[in-house]
Amino acid sequence: LNAISIDIGGSHAVCAVVDDRRILASEALPVGDARTFATLLPGLAAAAGRALHAAGIAAPDCAGVAVSFPGIVDPFSGRIFSTPKGKYDDSHTVDLPGWARAAFGLTLRIENDARMALLGECYCGAAQGCEDAVMLTLGTGVGGAVLAGGRLLRGKHLQAGLGGHVPVLFDGRACICGSRGCVEAEASTWALPEICRAWPGFEKSALANEPVLDFAALFRASAANDAVAVAVRDRCLTVWASGAVGLIHSFDPEVFLLGGAVMKSADQILPFVEHYIHTHAWTPWGKVRILPAALGSDAGLLGAIPLLTETRP
Amino acid sequence: LNAISIDIGGSHAVCAVVDDRRILASEALPVGDARTFATLLPGLAAAAGRALHAAGIAAPDCAGVAVSFPGIVDPFSGRIFSTPKGKYDDSHTVDLPGWARAAFGLTLRIENDARMALLGECYCGAAQGCEDAVMLTLGTGVGGAVLAGGRLLRGKHLQAGLGGHVPVLFDGRACICGSRGCVEAEASTWALPEICRAWPGFEKSALANEPVLDFAALFRASAANDAVAVAVRDRCLTVWASGAVGLIHSFDPEVFLLGGAVMKSADQILPFVEHYIHTHAWTPWGKVRILPAALGSDAGLLGAIPLLTETRP
Numbered sequence: 001l002n003a004i005s006i007d008i009g010g011s012h013a014v015c016a017v018v019d020d021r022r023i024l025a026s027e028a029l030p031v032g033d034a035r036t037f038a039t040l041l042p043g044l045a046a047a048a049g050r051a052l053h054a055a056g057i058a059a060p061d062c063a064g065v066a067v068s069f070p071g072i073v074d075p076f077s078g079r080i081f082s083t084p085k086g087k088y089d090d091s092h093t094v095d096l097p098g099w100a101r102a103a104f105g106l107t108l109r110i111e112n113d114a115r116m117a118l119l120g121e122c123y124c125g126a127a128q129g130c131e132d133a134v135m136l137t138l139g140t141g142v143g144g145a146v147l148a149g150g151r152l153l154r155g156k157h158l159q160a161g162l163g164g165h166v167p168v169l170f171d172g173r174a175c176i177c178g179s180r181g182c183v184e185a186e187a188s189t190w191a192l193p194e195i196c197r198a199w200p201g202f203e204k205s206a207l208a209n210e211p212v213l214d215f216a217a218l219f220r221a222s223a224a225n226d227a228v229a230v231a232v233r234d235r236c237l238t239v240w241a242s243g244a245v246g247l248i249h250s251f252d253p254e255v256f257l258l259g260g261a262v263m264k265s266a267d268q269i270l271p272f273v274e275h276y277i278h279t280h281a282w283t284p285w286g287k288v289r290i291l292p293a294a295l296g297s298d299a300g301l302l303g304a305i306p307l308l309t310e311t312r313p
Numbered sequence: 314l315n316a317i318s319i320d321i322g323g324s325h326a327v328c329a330v331v332d333d334r335r336i337l338a339s340e341a342l343p344v345g346d347a348r349t350f351a352t353l354l355p356g357l358a359a360a361a362g363r364a365l366h367a368a369g370i371a372a373p374d375c376a377g378v379a380v381s382f383p384g385i386v387d388p389f390s391g392r393i394f395s396t397p398k399g400k401y402d403d404s405h406t407v408d409l410p411g412w413a414r415a416a417f418g419l420t421l422r423i424e425n426d427a428r429m430a431l432l433g434e435c436y437c438g439a440a441q442g443c444e445d446a447v448m449l450t451l452g453t454g455v456g457g458a459v460l461a462g463g464r465l466l467r468g469k470h471l472q473a474g475l476g477g478h479v480p481v482l483f484d485g486r487a488c489i490c491g492s493r494g495c496v497e498a499e500a501s502t503w504a505l506p507e508i509c510r511a512w513p514g515f516e517k518s519a520l521a522n523e524p525v526l527d528f529a530a531l532f533r534a535s536a537a538n539d540a541v542a543v544a545v546r547d548r549c550l551t552v553w554a555s556g557a558v559g560l561i562h563s564f565d566p567e568v569f570l571l572g573g574a575v576m577k578s579a580d581q582i583l584p585f586v587e588h589y590i591h592t593h594a595w596t597p598w599g600k601v602r603i604l605p606a607a608l609g610s611d612a613g614l615l616g617a618i619p620l621l622t623e624t625r626p
Contacts (some may be wrong), residue, residue, distance in 0.1 A: 072597075082597060132469035146563075148466065148473075149626060155461070155565020156445035157598040162562040165595060168494075170481040170555035177595040179558050181481075242483035245492050249475040250459075250563050252468020282478060282490040284385075284395060285470040313462060 002057050004048050004104065005304035007068040007113070007297075010084060013040070015047035016301045017055040017062070021124035023301055024055035035087060037094040045103040059104040066109055066304035067096065068116035072159050075111045076312060081158065109307050114143035115152050115161070117293065119303030121257055122147055126294035132253045135293070136163050136244065137260035138215075138269075141176075142184040146251050151310070153251070164188070166250075168242045183243035187236035189214055189262065195236075201228050219268045237269065241276035248281045248288055259293030266292045315370050317361050317417065318617035320381040320426070320610075323397065326353070328360035329614045330368040330375070334437035336614055337368035348400060350407040358416040372417040379422055379617035380409065381429035385472050388424045389625060394471065422620050427456035428465050428474070430606065432616030434570055435460055439607035445566045448606070449476050449557065450573035451528075451582075454489075455497040459564050464623070466564070477501070479563075481555045496556035500549035502527055502575065508549075514541050528575045536581075550582065554589035561594045561601055572606030579605045 002024075007014045008031065016026035027047040034040040052059060071091075072081040080091035088094075100108035111119070118135040127133045131150035137143040144163020146153040153160045164184035165177045172181020173191065185191050193213040196202055205228035210217040218236075221229035244256055256277065263269065274290040281288060295302055315337075320327045321344065329339035340360040347353040365372060384404075385394040393404035401407075413421035424432070431440075431448040440446045444463035450456040457476020459466040466473045477497035478490045485494020486504065498504055506526040509515055518541035523530040531549075534542035557569055569590065576582065587603040594601060608615055 148461075148468070153461065153466075153564075156567045157565055157596070159596075159598075160461075160563065160565035162565075162595070165562040166479065166559035167481055167555045168483040170499075170551055177562070179562075179593040179595070180555070182562075186483075238483050242480045242493070246479035246559065247563070249478040249490070249492075249495075250473065250560070251466075252470055252473035252475075254469045280492040282475070282492070283470070283472075285472075 001305050001309070002062045003304040003308055004052070004059075004062055004065045004106065005068075005301040006044060006048065006065065007116070007300040008070065009113075010070065013044060013047075014297075014301060015044055015051050017048075017051045017057050018301060018304050019055075019057075020305055021302065023298060024057065025051040026301070027051050036090040037088055037096075038090055040088075041094075041099055045099075048104070059106060062104070062106055063305070064107040064109060064308040065100040065104060066116075066307045067111070068113045068300035068303065069110055070113045073110045073112060074158055075109045075307065075310075078108055078110050080110070107308075111152070111303070111307050112145070113300055114145040116303035116307065117259060117295075117299035118145035118147055118257065119152065119306045120295050120299035120301065121259070121293050123306045124295070124302055125299055126291040127255045127257055130255045132251075133255040133257060134161075134163065134247045134251050134253045135257040135259060136183075136240070136247070137293075138188070138240065138258065138262035139260035140189045142188050143260065144247070146253070148251060151313075163243065163247050166243055166246050168239055168246065183239055187239040192218065192236075196228070196232055199228050199232055205229060207232075215262045215265060219265045233268070237272045238276065240269070241273045241280070244273060244277055245281045248277065248283065253288060255289045255291060257291050257293050259299065263292055314618050314622070315375045316617040316621055317365070317372075317375055317378045317419065318381075318614040319357060319361065319378065320429070320613045321383065322426075323383065326357060326360075327610075327614060328357055328364050330361075330364045330370050331614060331617050332368075332370075333618055334615065336611060337370065338364040339614070340364050349403040350401055350409075351403055353401075354407075354412050358412075361417070372419060375417070375419055376618070377420040377422060377621040378413040378417060379424070379429075379620045381426045381613035381616065382423055383426045386423045386425060387471055388422045388620065388623075391421055391423050393423070420621075424465070424616070424620050425458070426613055427458040429616035429620065430572060430608075430612035431458035431460055431570065432465065432619045433608050433612035433614065434572070434606055436619045437608070437615055438612060439604040440568045440570055443568045445564075446568040446570060447474075447476065447560045447564050447566045448570040448572060449496075449553070449560070450606075451501070451553065451571065451575035452573035453502045455501050456573070457560070459566070461564065464626075476556065476560050479556055479559050481552055481559065496552055500552040505531065505549075509541070509545055512541050512545055518542060520545075528578060532578045532581045546581070550585045551589065553582070554586045554593070557586060557590055558594045561590065561596065566601060568602045568604060570604050570606050572612065576605055
């Protein structure tokens, strides 16, 4: 089965043509300036057209257009309920299914980027064939998605699976979601500089000399036994692991996936999180498999076929 | 539709006959001594038989036998995977569906007690007609159950929705589940005495004179402005509310139900939890309705018809 698959990210959009579990062709275009869909859509159509041509696939031979989007969306109606800050302000009026029909003669479905990545990983990545999986993506924020019995868990208002916004410290730091002590507020790329700078002894730590206080810098300094870096690292690892235990107790999956840009340091993260989960989660049936995501930034694109072939609830 | 509905609790079992949303007759029998199903089942059959007689219903006019059980169970096969400590050690060998067929000529389904209570509340209680609901039961432990799109969320190994075992304090108290800082470990009837006794100033608090350190005692002492009691009460309320926010972000329900014996003090609990959720949960679509369970100990019995009429997944 072929499909046009479009992944709309923060700085770039990727327009691809997929054949089941393979990306046949793709083209990236910058979206940094695109404040509206009206300015973005012609470029997406042109890039998708070139990808079709490069792949040697005609639009009518595609099952549809799949879109991965960083916000809350209705996959079947194509409606968009939330967008990244300052972007796509015309989302309430844009008719994406109409656009796909006009541009390609195809139906369109859209899904949240974290859910698309999980669909991709379960279709042809780390969790291939798995029907009950939870995924956390560690990055600027902490994203979450849940597959339950082979179907995405979407919730009443399409916002289920916000795994990064489960509090693990009830009196903790204020989170951008409005709550306190969420996994994301206690251990994410946006929260890390504040956490480091508030740590006792930060001024004398090697971290104080880092121009960018991200997890790469944290893992570097902790590998060199910087005391503050070791303490902050261990705290972040425990936050992720404790959050994972809560998600496992909530959703009872067989596989727990960790993805996102921070997982470039998977060797610093995975052994700790796996050991913590296996010693703390109550799973009398056996052990949840803890796996790193395998598809990287291709995961969302490869969720296209499972999204387009999903039967309506 | 009629059914035999059996609720197996810690000290008593109740055998009832229900007609859709009404309990027509019921009989309680003590189960404190019953260490095995082998010793329990004849008494249950006799009590259910008397309930049928009192209701004027013949067994063949029932849709089946529904059982609410405090453990992890497979509703369709009738298998039991976990039991309360020291009870029903023969659960691995007992054939409950065979028993129901022999005793009444009826099919049997069994479900976890927290899930049965949620089914009852959504069928004819506080959340009647609701298809997306999360329930926490505050009692000796903290139970949880989730209805998603009109169906119970059971998970891969039938243990999804363990809402009381979501950590809200990643470095908190050891929980009986093996994790740390779970809602149940930080605010439940079993944990409360330890929490109070470890609180600075406990010896001089009015709580030190209470023969039983339960939530009734805590709310009494805090109403009298005992400083330790006020502090412990506020902490427990925040733990429940923070846990509720995590469950709302995980499951995206329209209704959040609070039940269990501790909710006898609902007037001390509900306003705080409701306000906390409405100020902390990210629900751009509107507000989750926060409701006290309405059916009390009848909830599980009244889950019988939705359980027996559920289509298989």
